Ligand code: SF4
């Protein structure tokens with residue numbers, strides 16, 4: 001009997017050591033040195049304490065093993081308990097958004113111009129805060145807090161290319177039309193988006209609330225009502241590099257977000273052109289030239305759920321994505337949008353983005369009704385004000401989000417549990433703080449970006 005209990009304890013001690021050490025090595029690879037230290041500590045302490053138990057008399061070892069079995073059963077029961085399993089209904093906004101009201105459109109208004117005067121006579125309540133933001137150094141400004149003229153040249157180059165692509169969102173439609181059954185065509189176009197470089201793609205029927213009411217940026221006349229004679233939309237994601245966003249809010253983060261704006265714009269422009277070559281009208285929606293609200297549309301296309309920080313949280317990459325959209329009149333088969341109560345439940349307990357937001361722009365309380373839908377309302381004005389002080393697009397909320405960890409097997413197992421169990425969500429939330437910290441320090445930027 002003694003040999004048997006010893007063997008079982010040795011196996012358990014060995015497994016603890018291997019699992020935590022493996023997680024430690026993964027964490028080093030991810031640049032998460034605090035998580036690596038905690039994991040190696042847990043590997044050594046856990047394995048040692050189990051091995052010390054082999055010095056106990058056999059009766060003590062039997063009691064210990066029985067306790068472990070009972071604890072295992074208890075954990076399984078807790079895993080299956082219906083904690084936090086809210087019945088989530090689709091949150092459909094009852095009103096549409098005017099693109100002129102979004103922060104990026106307001107930032108482009110130049111004092112003294114017709115558009116400036118017209119906008120602030122329409123929305124006088126926004127003038128004081130916007131003028132205050134305009135007085136700050138600005139994005140990529142050499143006077144900004146994190147100004148780095150050498151590195152700032154890189155995102156500036158990416159924004160230049162996105163700007164050039166804005167004129168290519170639409171174009172002539174081929175007179176020769178190619179036809180496929182809608183289901184086949186949908187599969188083909190989603191695969192084409194992935195072939196062009198998208199991570200994931202989904203389709204939704206275009207609804208009025210997906211569209212802005214009036215043009216605030218991009219091609220077309222400022223302030224013109226938006227009409228789009230399309231019925232379908234393809235939304236897709238591109239991944240943002242985990243290492244580059246780790247040092248947010250400093251410059252590598254905006255280098256990466258600007259690069260992925262280009263990537264999503266390139267794919268959208270290419271995909272829209274391919275659909276037009278098939279003989280159907282199609283328009284790309286890219287940074288600075290949208291007619292649609294991309295996160296809402298991507299959610300309805302089944303790509304994820306809108307989280308506390310107001311961004312789309314995707315199942316495998318969390319908010320660490322950029323979005324692209326193509327709308328078309330080519331008939332497609334929509335994906336079914338099923339609200340994801342596990343993300344809503346996790347965001348309700350987590351609040352890590354709110355705790356770490358330097359401008360306190362993310363709410364701590366539960367979702368509130370806004371325009372007919374329950375949502376967390378981020379304060380875009382204070383967030384954008386902060387960007388214009390530091391010169392980058394911050395992104396701390398994205399970096400600290402537990403869903404942003406790389407899509408490696410280790411994190412995949414945790415996501416599997418988060419998706420299925422309310423108890424596991426609470427446990428994972430607690431463990432994320434233990435391993436990464438409640439207020440994680442920025443990770444070291446990739447070495448090649450450490451030039452000045
Ligand atoms: S940090 Fe937490 S609360 Fe914020 S979006 Fe991510 S999961 Fe939700």
Ligand code: SF4
Nearest residue numbers: 357383394395396397
């Ligand atoms: S980008 Fe930065 S300032 Fe804006 S909400 Fe996220 S953490 Fe806050």
